[in-house]
Amino acid sequence: MAQAPTALLSRYEELHSLVKAMLLAAQRDNWEFFMDLGPRYITLAEELTSASAIPTETADRERCAELLEQVLQLDTEIRELADQQLVQIRQQIAQTRREQKLNRTYGRHPQPA
Numbered sequence: 001m002a003q004a005p006t007a008l009l010s011r012y013e014e015l016h017s018l019v020k021a022m023l024l025a026a027q028r029d030n031w032e033f034f035m036d037l038g039p040r041y042i043t044l045a046e047e048l049t050s051a052s053a054i055p056t057e058t059a060d061r062e063r064c065a066e067l068l069e070q071v072l073q074l075d076t077e078i079r080e081l082a083d084q085q086l087v088q089i090r091q092q093i094a095q096t097r098r099e100q101k102l103n104r105t106y107g108r109h110p111q112p113a
Contacts, residue, residue: 008053009060012067015044019074026081 018041025034055061 006055006060008048008051009055009064011044011048011051012064012071015041015048016067016071016074018044019071019078023074023078023081026078026085029085031085 018037022034022037022041025031025037055064
């Protein structure tokens with residue numbers, strides 16, 4: 001489905017705003033909200049990937065390119081935060097496994113009050 005150039009530009013602007021919101025959620029460690037935004041991100045990205053219209057106005061083309069560049073930069077920041085989160089999750093899982101192994105090996109002992 002071909003989109004009018006102004007509609008295409010508005011989609012890029014919407015994607016940019018969405019990715020900024022996703023970055024803010026990641027920075028605030030609000031991964032649940034981040035995940036809630038994911039389906040809209042996927043939909044917009046797919047729409048833009050399949051869009052065949054190209055803005056005829058130089059200013060619109062430049063704005064689309066600028067927005068895309070910013071989206072990619074924000075995406076890099078999100079990936080860095082997500083990688084840090086994954087490291088923490090892996091550490092928590094490893095700690096839980098160690099505790100489970102110790103509990104199986106030595107049994108649980110009541111904690112002094």
